[in-house]
Amino acid sequence: MDNKAKSNKEDILSLANSLRWDLGVNFHDTVIESIYNDASKIANKTVRIQGKRPAYSLDLKIDRIVTSPWLGFPIMFLLLALVFWITISGANVPSGLLASLLVDTLHPILKGFAASIGMPWWLDGVLIDGAYLAMAWVIAVMLPPMAIFFPLFTLLEDFGYLPRVAFNMDSLFRKVGAHGKQALTLSMGFGCNAAGVIAARVIDSPRERLIAIITNNFSLCNGRWPTQILIATIFIGGAVPAHLAGLVSAGAVVGIAVLGIGFSLLVSWGLSKSILRGEASAFSLELPPYRPPRILQTLYTSLIDRTIFVLWRAIVFAIPAGILIWLVANVNIGGISLAEHFVQGTAPFAAIFGLNGVILLAYIIAIPANEIVIPTILMLTVLTAGTTGVGEGAGVMFELDSIGDTENLLRAGGWTLLTAINLMLFSLLHNPCSTTIYTIYKETKSLKWTLVSTFLPIALGFIVCFFTTQLWMILMA
Amino acid sequence: MKQQHNCENCPVHHKENLIRLGIAMDRVDYVIALAGNPNTGKSTVFNNLTGLRQHTGNWPGKTVTRAEGGYSFADKRYKVVDLPGTYSLLSTSTDEEVARNFILFGRPDVTVIVVDATRLERNLNLALQILEITDRAVLCLNLMDEARRNHIEIDERALSRELGIPVIPTAARQKEGMPELIAAIEEVASGKFVCKPHKIKSRSLKLNHAIKSLSIKLEQQFPGLPNLNWVALRLLEGDQAIIEAVRTGELGQLKPADFSIPV
Numbered sequence: 001m002d003n004k005a006k007s008n009k010e011d012i013l014s015l016a017n018s019l020r021w022d023l024g025v026n027f028h029d030t031v032i033e034s035i036y037n038d039a040s041k042i043a044n045k046t047v048r049i050q051g052k053r054p055a056y057s058l059d060l061k062i063d064r065i066v067t068s069p070w071l072g073f074p075i076m077f078l079l080l081a082l083v084f085w086i087t088i089s090g091a092n093v094p095s096g097l098l099a100s101l102l103v104d105t106l107h108p109i110l111k112g113f114a115a116s117i118g119m120p121w122w123l124d125g126v127l128i129d130g131a132y133l134a135m136a137w138v139i140a141v142m143l144p145p146m147a148i149f150f151p152l153f154t155l156l157e158d159f160g161y162l163p164r165v166a167f168n169m170d171s172l173f174r175k176v177g178a179h180g181k182q183a184l185t186l187s188m189g190f191g192c193n194a195a196g197v198i199a200a201r202v203i204d205s206p207r208e209r210l211i212a213i214i215t216n217n218f219s220l221c222n223g224r225w226p227t228q229i230l231i232a233t234i235f236i237g238g239a240v241p242a243h244l245a246g247l248v249s250a251g252a253v254v255g256i257a258v259l260g261i262g263f264s265l266l267v268s269w270g271l272s273k274s275i276l277r278g279e280a281s282a283f284s285l286e287l288p289p290y291r292p293p294r295i296l297q298t299l300y301t302s303l304i305d306r307t308i309f310v311l312w313r314a315i316v317f318a319i320p321a322g323i324l325i326w327l328v329a330n331v332n333i334g335g336i337s338l339a340e341h342f343v344q345g346t347a348p349f350a351a352i353f354g355l356n357g358v359i360l361l362a363y364i365i366a367i368p369a370n371e372i373v374i375p376t377i378l379m380l381t382v383l384t385a386g387t388t389g390v391g392e393g394a395g396v397m398f399e400l401d402s403i404g405d406t407e408n409l410l411r412a413g414g415w416t417l418l419t420a421i422n423l424m425l426f427s428l429l430h431n432p433c434s435t436t437i438y439t440i441y442k443e444t445k446s447l448k449w450t451l452v453s454t455f456l457p458i459a460l461g462f463i464v465c466f467f468t469t470q471l472w473m474i475l476m477a
Numbered sequence: 478m479k480q481q482h483n484c485e486n487c488p489v490h491h492k493e494n495l496i497r498l499g500i501a502m503d504r505v506d507y508v509i510a511l512a513g514n515p516n517t518g519k520s521t522v523f524n525n526l527t528g529l530r531q532h533t534g535n536w537p538g539k540t541v542t543r544a545e546g547g548y549s550f551a552d553k554r555y556k557v558v559d560l561p562g563t564y565s566l567l568s569t570s571t572d573e574e575v576a577r578n579f580i581l582f583g584r585p586d587v588t589v590i591v592v593d594a595t596r597l598e599r600n601l602n603l604a605l606q607i608l609e610i611t612d613r614a615v616l617c618l619n620l621m622d623e624a625r626r627n628h629i630e631i632d633e634r635a636l637s638r639e640l641g642i643p644v645i646p647t648a649a650r651q652k653e654g655m656p657e658l659i660a661a662i663e664e665v666a667s668g669k670f671v672c673k674p675h676k677i678k679s680r681s682l683k684l685n686h687a688i689k690s691l692s693i694k695l696e697q698q699f700p701g702l703p704n705l706n707w708v709a710l711r712l713l714e715g716d717q718a719i720i721e722a723v724r725t726g727e728l729g730q731l732k733p734a735d736f737s738i739p740v
Contacts, residue, residue: 020715
């Protein structure tokens, strides 16, 4: 019975084979043609275009400018810089307000409350100085820039600019042996690398899809923008006259983002010439019409979907991280805390790369979410620099009213312009967050490629920081 | 505008009857698939129907996985599946495969084909391919606002006659035409509107004969298969996925109710 059913199925397939021979070689084309013929007949009967004005004349005019060989890239960078400039200059004031509310006002109230009900010191420390302050920090540092950056980026997306970016970059990606649609996944990565990795499904060829997945981490994700923006504002903006500070720090952030695109291209090239050898495949990309962005709806959905979503994720990860930070800062072995053991132990190693032990420890604690790097760094810096007067004691994430306070603190912790530049580079070039790593594993179903995607960027990060530091030493000596 | 006026007299058109279910989709009566070319506004239609906020963006290829949601209308519960946008059902990339497998094996009760009214001819290529597979479909003629802006006029009645399925002009971004679309889905799902889908006519006699003889064989092996001719054509074209489905017998095992295709 089973055998009979099986042979029937094979009969069907062999009949299909012999019929296919009869139909001749160009039969596939005629099938497609017959569909196109019918579609065109129906369209002719039902569609009428009024007047002589060609459809989308305005779109064509805009496209001629934004995808022109000369103006395409400058316009792209200018738009990107404009978005960052608005973000940087707009986020400072609300950040300060949030910090003074959540940290200056609410934190003492909570502490007072804990004391009044006689909470043991360690529980009060873990919950209020650890978990609560970490969460408060994340909200104060991240909410304002995200609430400005995401709506702006979503407006560009809604308008139809992203495919033009892909169009501009297509030739670059083809030259390095990658798929042109990688420009789209790269753009998605600017929002979130995990989303960018999933977006690589639009790429048909497995080889090119892998390249897109591995290199997606070179797109600065939203968890890393606040780090870039804050450090650039303090150290890069601080190194130039005040009236230029905003522009120069925005320029520095754009510079890092562009460097990321550069690394994306370079690594794609390296991969397609070595372990993922092959030719770039052709594809067609439709440039959709420009659509007037629905401003209110965009504001609403980008606030709810992106800002709150990302913020929530940051808070969820910040709370356990806060507890962890408090513990490593307060559990002592031989009179010094675990954190100080690590920071001092790794200091000579970190110095080779122009970083410090605090940064290394922060990046280990922040593997689940890049968003909490800055709060972690600040807190650990207080500890090891032994700064007094700003904080309330060891292991407490303290209040910082303004970016100026943050600056004083970091400088007291031995930070220089070189440390800042290296942190910005390292923030671009290090392992993806745990969510992205897990997504890469789910998408590739391969441990090997997951490991490559995880360790390739971090190796690159150390190499780049090493050479930057050595070059700096030579030039400054 | 005139049309809407008439519809107000009809009880099923009242928007109050629409209850958006979000992702609460236990006990569904009908499964609806949203298919169409990339960037025609499928996700926007999806959001309008389900009240969900699937991320939308003006670029092709935004939806790569299936999104699911639900709504309830006139005492029936509908599950809506937003498929990745595709230009054809012939290709093999992951996102196109998701869409094709769902329409073929998922056997949705109604497939809503979302097309861009400003690029009707090219969008019809996919619509015609979908009509080869399923005979229960509604054409959602979306982006009518852009068509109007570009002075493109479409004779919806003639289009509906040609395709043999209801044609509903919409502007999903402005939420225009949604009540009419919901009503049309209901009519096709409940069988009040019987579709007579357009079948490709411009084929050679020889090809038609080959399809015929192959589908007779298929009918014997997989009785009740609704899209014999299309499967026959795919076999003739040497489509590996379909050949595999014949060989393993997967093609015949899937019942209309079985829509759990892994993504």
